[in-house]
Amino acid sequence: MSTFYFIAFLSIFFSILVISAKNPVHSILYLILTFFTFTIHYILMNAQFLAIVNFIVYMGAILVLFLYTLMLINLNKESEPVKPFMVKIAAVFGGGILAVALVSSLKSLGVSDPVVLKNPELGLVKNLGKVLFNEFLLPFEVSSVLLLSAMVGAVLLATKDPKEPKATI
Amino acid sequence: MESLTQTIQAVPLNHYILLSAIIFSIGVMGVLLRRNAIVIFMSVELMLNSVNLLLTAFSVYRGDASGQVFVFFIMALAAAEVAVGLAIIVMIYRNTNSIDINVLNRLKW
Incomplete structure (x- = not known):
């Protein structure tokens, strides 16, 4: 049980790093780690086929495609100007409002049953x-x-x- | 495998929904925050993946294999979407020498 919470913490941590890293290459590397934690989630749910497909298609094919494109377009340091501070605040606020809305609608459902694998x-x-x-x-x-x-x-x-x-x- | 699947026995379904909601919101924040087109694309991938995880959790919860087949289709769709999207980004870069999305604000009207 604690394995799930540890891996869930890691996925949230790495996905925050994906959107906050300055260098796009670092973003892609953190995205690979995020997808790896998702693969572990699939293994914990005994969805072995999806774990393998996630590993091969996402981590193997799609992320390599991202890295390849990044290599092709050859970004230099000053190519990404930062947004104004107020726009950033508004963006984080908007995303936070979405999260709060989803979580509060979840709260009204009450306590749910545990996920039990009926058919292994x-x-x-x-x-x-x-x-x-x-x-x-x-x-x-x-x-x-x-x-x-x-x-x-x-x-x-x-x-x-x-x-x-x-x-x- | 038995010991692995024992570990999820006590995780409530709500916690899976919570995790997916948080990661989806992080993806939305990434789309709103960044101006680099490739990072925006990666945020979209993050959103797709959180939905995949939730579909798998529901599938295991209900004992129905259709959810996992659906995730498989979403993965095929994501591969096609990434190929076309990155081709468009390369074309934009060739024309404007930048992947800043604010260069494209003339597409608005």
């Missing part, structure tokens, strides 16, 4: 595969079309058009 095989690949290929077969196939179109779109957007004259903005 719930998150295993064998069980999830049966659900995925029976009830969710059509969304699964549609998501392949989505990934293909995203890949084509990304390549189309990111490649330079050689005929077009250089933009002068």
Whole structure:
């Protein structure tokens, strides 16, 4: 039980560091740590398939994509101007109001039951595969079309058009 | 594995909702606070992940596998979204030599 609270504290701590780090590379490294704590959460809930997918897709693919883009656009030190102080206060205030609204609506629910794993095989690949290929077969196939179109779109957007004259903005 | 799953036996569902709400709010704060487009993107990822965690917690709570399949679809969607979004950021950087989102305020009207 205390493992959950320790890992939850770590996820909140690292996610605060993500949005407060000055250097974008540090932000990405803290985001990797945050996703690692999420993987531990999945393992604690015995969702082994999601833990592995989270580890491979988020920490392996998406974060490397972020780092790669950061390397491509070659940020120098003075490229991020800071927002005015009042805007920062307003932003933290707005986020805090959202958190307070969510938590106070949660309070009105009263004490909830503990999360108990009724079926220990719930998150295993064998069980999830049966659900995925029976009830969710059509969304699964549609998501392949989505990934293909995203890949084509990304390549189309990111490649330079050689005929077009250089933009002068 | 048995000893691992024993550790969550006593965590109330409310605490999972609380954790996800806090991390979602941190993501919203990040979108509002920062001007670097890539950091804003990372905050969006943070929000998506908090929702994923909550869906998994609900799925375990109800004993229904559909929630975890949904998380899988959200992950596929996030991968596609990140690829297209980062391509757009690279294109913006090529045109304006900056990824400060205030450069793009002419898109407003």
